[in-house]
Amino acid sequence: MKLSLLSASLFALAMAGCHSGAQLQAPDGFAQLDGQKSYDWRAASAQGVVLAVRTEPNEPRANVDFWADAIDVRLRRQGYTAEARKDVKSANGSDGKQLRYSRVEDGRTYRYWLTVFVNNDRVYVVEAGGDRDSFDPAEKLVERAVLTVRAG
Amino acid sequence: MPALMIEIFQRRTTRLALSAFLLLANACGADKANAPPVMTAGSRAYTADQASAPAAPGMPAQAGAPAPAMPGPIPATAGQKVGAPATTPPGANAKAGDAASRAAHAAMLIYTGALSMQVDDDKIAKSIDQIIDVAESVGGRIMSRTDASVVVSVPSAQFRDALTKMEPIGTVTNRSVSAQDVTEQFHDAEVRLQNLRATRQRLQEFLAKAGNIADTLTVERELERVAQEIDVLEGKMRFLKERAAFSQITVNVSPRPKQAITKDPPPPPPPPPPPPQRLLDLPVEWFSRLGLKPLLDLR
Numbered sequence: 001m002k003l004s005l006l007s008a009s010l011f012a013l014a015m016a017g018c019h020s021g022a023q024l025q026a027p028d029g030f031a032q033l034d035g036q037k038s039y040d041w042r043a044a045s046a047q048g049v050v051l052a053v054r055t056e057p058n059e060p061r062a063n064v065d066f067w068a069d070a071i072d073v074r075l076r077r078q079g080y081t082a083e084a085r086k087d088v089k090s091a092n093g094s095d096g097k098q099l100r101y102s103r104v105e106d107g108r109t110y111r112y113w114l115t116v117f118v119n120n121d122r123v124y125v126v127e128a129g130g131d132r133d134s135f136d137p138a139e140k141l142v143e144r145a146v147l148t149v150r151a152g
Numbered sequence: 153m154p155a156l157m158i159e160i161f162q163r164r165t166t167r168l169a170l171s172a173f174l175l176l177a178n179a180c181g182a183d184k185a186n187a188p189p190v191m192t193a194g195s196r197a198y199t200a201d202q203a204s205a206p207a208a209p210g211m212p213a214q215a216g217a218p219a220p221a222m223p224g225p226i227p228a229t230a231g232q233k234v235g236a237p238a239t240t241p242p243g244a245n246a247k248a249g250d251a252a253s254r255a256a257h258a259a260m261l262i263y264t265g266a267l268s269m270q271v272d273d274d275k276i277a278k279s280i281d282q283i284i285d286v287a288e289s290v291g292g293r294i295m296s297r298t299d300a301s302v303v304v305s306v307p308s309a310q311f312r313d314a315l316t317k318m319e320p321i322g323t324v325t326n327r328s329v330s331a332q333d334v335t336e337q338f339h340d341a342e343v344r345l346q347n348l349r350a351t352r353q354r355l356q357e358f359l360a361k362a363g364n365i366a367d368t369l370t371v372e373r374e375l376e377r378v379a380q381e382i383d384v385l386e387g388k389m390r391f392l393k394e395r396a397a398f399s400q401i402t403v404n405v406s407p408r409p410k411q412a413i414t415k416d417p418p419p420p421p422p423p424p425p426p427p428p429q430r431l432l433d434l435p436v437e438w439f440s441r442l443g444l445k446p447l448l449d450l451r
Contacts, residue, residue: 033450038441042450050447056438074439103444112444129444 022053022124025148027141049130049138051145056123064118068097071114071125075101080112090117090124094151102132111135113142117151124151260338260392261331263311263399269322273407276300279321283403286317292398300405305398314401322405338392345385352378 021040026032030043030051042052062070068085076082080101088098096117103110108131115126126149128142129135135142271279280302284294290313292306306314315329355375362368 038446044450048448050450052447054438054441056436059436060434070434070436071439071442074442078443080443105444110444112447114442125438125442127442127447129447 022055022126022149022151024051024053024126024145026051027138027145029138029141030145045130045134045138047130047134047138049128049134049142051126051128051142053124053126053149056125058118058121058123061120062118064095064097064116067116067118067123068099071116072099075099075112075114079103088115088147090151091148092150094119094124096124096151098146108132111139113146115146115149117149119151122151124149259333260335260396261308261333262395263308264330264332265311265315265399265401266326266328267315267318267324267401267403268326268406269319269324269403270406270408271322273410276405276407279405280403282321283318283405286314286321287401289317290314295400301403302405303400303402305400308397308399311399311401318401318403323408325406334392334396338389338396341385341389341392345382345389348378348382348385352382 023041024043026043030045030049032041032043036042036052039052039054042050044050058067072082072085080103082099082101084098084100086098086100088096090096094117096115098113098115101112101114103112111129111132113128115128117124117126126146128146130138269279276299280297280300283302284297284304287293287304287306290306290310292304292310292314295303295305297303304314315327319327352375355371355378359368359371359375362371
């Protein structure tokens with residue numbers, strides 16, 4: 001009996017360790033940032049382009065379209081200008097939606113990409129942003145890195 | 153004694169002749185209906201002239217007809233022939249008088265024209281000036297003028313020309329031309345005048361032969377009456393000649409009605425912007441952590 005309880009505890013710990021959060025493969029020129037609280041993973045380039053991913057509970061339970069729309073409404077209300085909406089697929093084959101925005105702050109234009117994947121329990125949100133002058137040259141790198149996420 | 157009887161007889165004969173002449177003279181001058189037969193010949197001449205009378209300018213049915221030739225001065229010879237003494241047998245000079253009348257008189261027509269035209273509101277005075285200029289350019293003159301009309305007199309021979317030149321000044325809305333034929337009036341007056349002159353001549357001859365004061369006074373009174381009639385007839389003929397020589401054109405100028413400007417009604421004011429869409433705030437706490445600010449805040 002004691003053995004059984006011990007085995008179950010170890011398995012639970014192992015599972016918890018495996019589900020520590022989603023990650024990306026940081027592109028060249030990006031440094032992964034440690035000690036993130038709000039994000040599962042975050043990395044930044046020397047020019048200020050930041051990549052991050054977070055995992056949130058799929059509550060209320062919904063599909064990727066719902067979450068993409070809900071986030072889009074929220075961001076527009078906050079003053080983000082939608083520029084594109086794309087269907088994407090993650091490295092492990094999950095369907096996702098990529099929303100691309102721009103925003104002007106203090107006379108500077110910023111890019112903000114948000115890609116969302118959903119499985120039964122989780123919502124994976126990959127964010128990328130930075131000053132347009134820095135972001136646009138790194139656009140291809142960012143695009144590839146976002147799709148390296150393993151959702152679910 | 154016989155000499156006295158002869159003298160008495162001669163006086164009675166003279167009185168009788170004078171009375172008969174005065175009777176004839178009165179009949180000649182007092183009533184047009186009793187005019188001598190030469191007048192009938194003249195009337196026939198008028199009728200013939202009228203049949204071939206020139207077209208009245210501006211009248212559509214006679215468009216293209218030349219302007220009438222106004223009668224010139226009456227040849228003295230023709231007048232003398234027509235005005236031969238009443239004792240001349242009517243049939244003897246009827247043909248000659250008829251031919252003379254035809255030659256002497258073309259139709260005497262008094263033209264009266266009226267134009268109504270519309271011009272721009274601010275060009276009424278200028279248009280009236282132009283109408284006067286046209287009249288003067290053909291030898292006419294202004295008769296009267298108001299703010300919106302003008303009456304000009306133009307030579308009858310230039311009547312059509314003047315009308316043609318006036319019409320383009322504005323938009324003609326009404327045009328009327330009328331002609332009054334005074335040929336018969338003129339001819340009648342002329343014949344009566346000639347007869348009266350002959351009567352006056354004869355009265356003067358009687359006056360020279362008058363043997364007593366009573367006869368002299370009687371003839372002088374008759375001479376005075378005839379002279380007055382001659383004056384009246386000469387005035388009438390002068391008037392008719394002048395009227396026929398010039399024709400009047402009345403032009404009424406009115407402002408052109410302003411075209412109703414079909415102005416499109418102003419577009420309705422744009423509807424007020426709809427209130428902002430009412431969006432649900434999903435109870436998703438992590439939404440507040442989305443965005444550039446937290447993403448780029450690396451501290």
